[in-house]
Amino acid sequence: MTNTLQDKKEISKKLKEKAINEGFTTSGIASIPGSSRLKLRTNALDRWLSKNHHSEMKWMEAERRKNISSLLEGAKSVLSVGFNYMNSENSMQNRLLKIGKFGQGEDYHKVISKKLKNIGKWINLEIPDCKWKICVDTSPLLEKAWAEESGLGWIGKNSNLISKKNGSWLLLGFMILTKELVPDKPHQSLCGKCDKCMEHCPTKAIVEPFVVKSDLCIAYHTIESREKTIPKKIENKLNGWVAGCDICQDVCPWNKSISYNNTLETKPREWIKNFNTDALNWNDKTWEENLKGTTLKRIKPWMWRRNIKANLKNK
Ligand code: SF4
Ligand code: SF4
Numbered sequence: 001m002t003n004t005l006q007d008k009k010e011i012s013k014k015l016k017e018k019a020i021n022e023g024f025t026t027s028g029i030a031s032i033p034g035s036s037r038l039k040l041r042t043n044a045l046d047r048w049l050s051k052n053h054h055s056e057m058k059w060m061e062a063e064r065r066k067n068i069s070s071l072l073e074g075a076k077s078v079l080s081v082g083f084n085y086m087n088s089e090n091s092m093q094n095r096l097l098k099i100g101k102f103g104q105g106e107d108y109h110k111v112i113s114k115k116l117k118n119i120g121k122w123i124n125l126e127i128p129d130c131k132w133k134i135c136v137d138t139s140p141l142l143e144k145a146w147a148e149e150s151g152l153g154w155i156g157k158n159s160n161l162i163s164k165k166n167g168s169w170l171l172l173g174f175m176i177l178t179k180e181l182v183p184d185k186p187h188q189s190l191c192g193k194c195d196k197c198m199e200h201c202p203t204k205a206i207v208e209p210f211v212v213k214s215d216l217c218i219a220y221h222t223i224e225s226r227e228k229t230i231p232k233k234i235e236n237k238l239n240g241w242v243a244g245c246d247i248c249q250d251v252c253p254w255n256k257s258i259s260y261n262n263t264l265e266t267k268p269r270e271w272i273k274n275f276n277t278d279a280l281n282w283n284d285k286t287w288e289e290n291l292k293g294t295t296l297k298r299i300k301p302w303m304w305r306r307n308i309k310a311n312l313k314n315k
Helices: 005-021 036-050 108-126 143-149 196-200 218-224 277-281 284-291 301-312
Strands: 026-031 077-084 132-135 170-177 206-208 241-243
Touching (some): 005 026, 005 077, 026 143, 108 132, 108 170, 143 170, 218 241, 241 301, 277 301
Antiparallel strands (some): 026 077, 132 170
8 A cells, every 4th residue: 555655755756767667768747637737728728729720630629638537537646758759760851751750660659558558567566456547649638738747848839848858759648547646846838038949830830839720730731631732821831741840849959969769669661761752653552551550650642642742843
């Protein structure tokens, strides 16, 4: 049993260490229902949705995203983890066609879920009275706000979670627990007067600090949009991006000197390293084979062709 403050401190520390030993770069804990800061973030999400900045991503409207307690009965704490997906081989500099770093390795849902499940098995032994539930990306949860609440980093003006030590090349995962743990301090914003991301965004999609208008964002148009064509206002500003867009992260000063995580999980596939206009000749089967096991499979073959052609129009 872990009831005294000392016990709670100890198990909280061990849990975060276990996450690092599983291969996460950073880990932190928040208490449910969270601080007033979290409420502000929830309100900001409401305003963003009410202005329809999420475009066709209607799943973001789910009320359950805002209520973490509804995801697991008796939920008391959240373990937040960050996985560094920066590999020394995934730079897209000077490439005609570019693919976002987040999607170049293994399917991150699987990578993160597997690690979190291992942590869950450990919890079953160490804290047998604790129930837990894993949330990775698709789960209805205000991910970045909970990561900020757990002290992992802060939500930057480009709307990415930035860690002081590890920058923003992080994929997030969460575990909701029924055990009361010792929370970390919510992270303060360190963007300060910097506005490089806003300045460098080619489509001016960051309409105000922290607010990205999906309808103007290259990442949205290349990954999420099911429109037959890329709108003209975006097409001539694609800058080579066919899957995602890293510009507002590439220019962020907090990403200047971070370390690589050169594991098999983050290593780019060979076809990604050699990606060029030949891909226009690939049939659906070739696409299927290449995309298998990656996060990029959510971009359908017709969308890849649409995105490549849109880029070539402006060459
Ligand atoms: S991902 Fe690209 S288009 Fe979207 S906000 Fe960042 S720089 Fe702008
Ligand atoms: S570029 Fe500057 S303003 Fe934008 S997220 Fe990074 S630190 Fe914040």
